[in-house]
Amino acid sequence: MSYWPLMGIALVVIGFALRFNPLLVVVGAAVATGLLAGLDGVAVVEALGKAFNDNRYISVTWIILPVIGLLERYGLQQRARAVIAGMRGATMGKLLIAYLGFRQITAALGMKDIGGHPQAVRPLVAPMAEAAAEQSHGELAEAERDQVKAMAAATDNVGLFFGEDIFFAIASILLIQGVFEAAGYPLTPLQLSVWAIPSAICAFVIHAWRIRSLDRRIGSARA
Amino acid sequence: MIGYEFLYLLAGGFFALWAVLSLRDARPGNAAFWGVLAASFFFGSHLSDFANGLLVLVLVGIAGAGWVKRSTPATTTPQEREISAARLGNRLFLPALIVPVTAVAGTLLYNYTPLAETGLFEARRETLVLFGIGVLVALAASIAWLRPPIAAPAEEGRRLLDSIGWAAILPQMLAALGAVFALAGVGDIIGGLAGAAIPEGSVLLTVVVFALGMAGFTMIMGNAFAAFPVMAAAIGIPLLVEQYGGNPAVIGAVGMLAGFCGTLLTPMAANFNIVPAALLELKDQNAVIRQQVGTAVPLWACNVVIIYVGAFLLWS
Numbered sequence: 182m183s184y185w186p187l188m189g190i191a192l193v194v195i196g197f198a199l200r201f202n203p204l205l206v207v208v209g210a211a212v213a214t215g216l217l218a219g220l221d222g223v224a225v226v227e228a229l230g231k232a233f234n235d236n237r238y239i240s241v242t243w244i245i246l247p248v249i250g251l252l253e254r255y256g257l258q259q260r261a262r263a264v265i266a267g268m269r270g271a272t273m274g275k276l277l278i279a280y281l282g283f284r285q286i287t288a289a290l291g292m293k294d295i296g297g298h299p300q301a302v303r304p305l306v307a308p309m310a311e312a313a314a315e316q317s318h319g320e321l322a323e324a325e326r327d328q329v330k331a332m333a334a335a336t337d338n339v340g341l342f343f344g345e346d347i348f349f350a351i352a353s354i355l356l357i358q359g360v361f362e363a364a365g366y367p368l369t370p371l372q373l374s375v376w377a378i379p380s381a382i383c384a385f386v387i388h389a390w391r392i393r394s395l396d397r398r399i400g401s402a403r404a
Numbered sequence: 405m406i407g408y409e410f411l412y413l414l415a416g417g418f419f420a421l422w423a424v425l426s427l428r429d430a431r432p433g434n435a436a437f438w439g440v441l442a443a444s445f446f447f448g449s450h451l452s453d454f455a456n457g458l459l460v461l462v463l464v465g466i467a468g469a470g471w472v473k474r475s476t477p478a479t480t481t482p483q484e485r486e487i488s489a490a491r492l493g494n495r496l497f498l499p500a501l502i503v504p505v506t507a508v509a510g511t512l513l514y515n516y517t518p519l520a521e522t523g524l525f526e527a528r529r530e531t532l533v534l535f536g537i538g539v540l541v542a543l544a545a546s547i548a549w550l551r552p553p554i555a556a557p558a559e560e561g562r563r564l565l566d567s568i569g570w571a572a573i574l575p576q577m578l579a580a581l582g583a584v585f586a587l588a589g590v591g592d593i594i595g596g597l598a599g600a601a602i603p604e605g606s607v608l609l610t611v612v613v614f615a616l617g618m619a620g621f622t623m624i625m626g627n628a629f630a631a632f633p634v635m636a637a638a639i640g641i642p643l644l645v646e647q648y649g650g651n652p653a654v655i656g657a658v659g660m661l662a663g664f665c666g667t668l669l670t671p672m673a674a675n676f677n678i679v680p681a682a683l684l685e686l687k688d689q690n691a692v693i694r695q696q697v698g699t700a701v702p703l704w705a706c707n708v709v710i711i712y713v714g715a716f717l718l719w720s
Contacts, residue, residue, distance in 0.1 A: 187594065189588070194624055194625060197625035203627070204464045217588070230451075230452075232587075233576065234453070236580055237448060238412075243568075244536065244539050248546060251546050251550065256486065256490075259482075302684070335695040338677070339699055343664070352629070353575070356579050356632060368528075371508070377661060380661045384703055
């Protein structure tokens, strides 16, 4: 058996790592894989065209953009910020855990652009976490301040990544469906997205525990 | 019978509209990109494979040349948004909820009542078709409620679409790559190699290698989407599903999430890990990753356990 078709995998890895345009990398890897597997040029273009065409449903998810855009026009982001701002008054631990849950649930319902670093973390979540930590522990050292802010950003990432896949009409779920369907295993989006729930619960428990221990660690540094 | 073809015409209509609006906005690159994509949605089912392949090459050419750019359609100012957010309150979330509620409740209603016997929807396509219907209902409800200017829904959609740009078709392209890998027999080759490397019959060890590969490739490439077709073709499908008879839904869904743990650990995922460190003016550009390590590593282990239990112990 020839190992040459594996070059395609190497091309994907190298191309992404070197930051070439990902679409060029992917198509380059597909063409190289096809040619190295012994297909001629026309057959490779045909294989690529058929595969792209068969997977069009993955890009159907973008039809939701006018709904989200329209709601943003009337203040969806601002309203989300007001909800987050309403979590004020709690300790840093409680605040970030509440934000983690809020981010996971809204992402699971398809609103993954509520939150995010420029929109929510920098203007809102990080300063609020900092203020809450100072409220309970007094003035923070610079390293501690950076840790709290970094934890706020980390909380946004964890909440998004381990919430969004519960929403079935998202590219990652449909990509999984497409890859398995091409290999002869037809699945439905809901079949896949329910299996994101156990990991989402684990993510909440683990990250909530880590937020609490950061809060406690800062407190005990002063005791 | 309603199936994907309905969705393709619907999405094709949206992309065509965005192409026209881009043209009106003097952005020929964007117009060409969304126009070709619209053609693929409208006519793809009737074109030859070769013609569809040419459409792919044109799309990639336009994107690779850097002709797809951000746009700035007219929208409301932050002040106007504050005012209407205060006026409308939490009701603003409701139209967005219509979409998942329609799709999930509709799917359950369809599958667990005699409705399924009507054969209204193509098998296994009902959720996505109902998602499309949910979007139309949510759009109609929002327009009736908010009474925006006539062009606003399309222009607001274009604002978001152009902020995503060519990356909007990356997942579809990666799925196509997965299909080409399958055709070229990549899975068979690696399955043979890995089968020789991993002790025969050790399901748990194979799950660990799969999840480690997802996280590792994601860290190198900065993108779990790109790692997925690679690891699915290499280990997920040939070994875990075919050789050991695991549940494909668990292996796919949780395998992707094992990759997301890798995203938490890599500076290559700059938007999530490096950009926020800059936005928050942190001294150490890896400060966010440092806070994520303690979550990502145990969470990765949880994902291994979930795959092992869900795909094998509960499945057989």
